[in-house]
Amino acid sequence: MTKVLILSGAGISAESGISTFRDSGGLWEEYDVSVVCNHDSMQKHEALTVEFYDKRREELESKEPNYAHKRVAELKNMYKKEIAVITQNVDNLFERH
Numbered sequence: 263m264t265k266v267l268i269l270s271g272a273g274i275s276a277e278s279g280i281s282t283f284r285d286s287g288g289l290w291e292e293y294d295v296s297v298v299c300n301h302d303s304m305q306k307h308e309a310l311t312v313e314f315y316d317k318r319r320e321e322l323e324s325k326e327p328n329y330a331h332k333r334v335a336e337l338k339n340m341y342k343k344e345i346a347v348i349t350q351n352v353d354n355l356f357e358r359h
Contacts, residue, residue: 264346268334271350277328280321280353289314327355335359 272282282288283295297307298314327335335356338345347356 263343265344266341266346268345268347269349270334270347274330274349275351275353275355277330278325278355280325322353325353325355327359331355332359
């Protein structure tokens with residue numbers, strides 16, 4: 263049974279230089295969320311949506327896990343059944359440790 267639950271979001275990856283969505287200078291200042299991250303974004307705004315996600319993928323190529331990613335991954339590996347990690351991030355920095 264899990265005894266510790268670790269929740270994380272964009273802030274943990276900001277230290278690695280990955281753009282956040284809502285912070286000052288974040289992605290939603292450059293892109294309209296309702297245009298590029300909606301159920302019909304590819305149908306209505308394909309070029310802009312593809313551009314948005316291509317930039318995210320390109321940005322990830324040069325980023326590395328930071329101390330927090332590494333430490334959480336180490337703890338999870340040490341206590342596989344006692345710790346659960348839930349993140350909204352899709353940057354795979356926990357897994358790349």
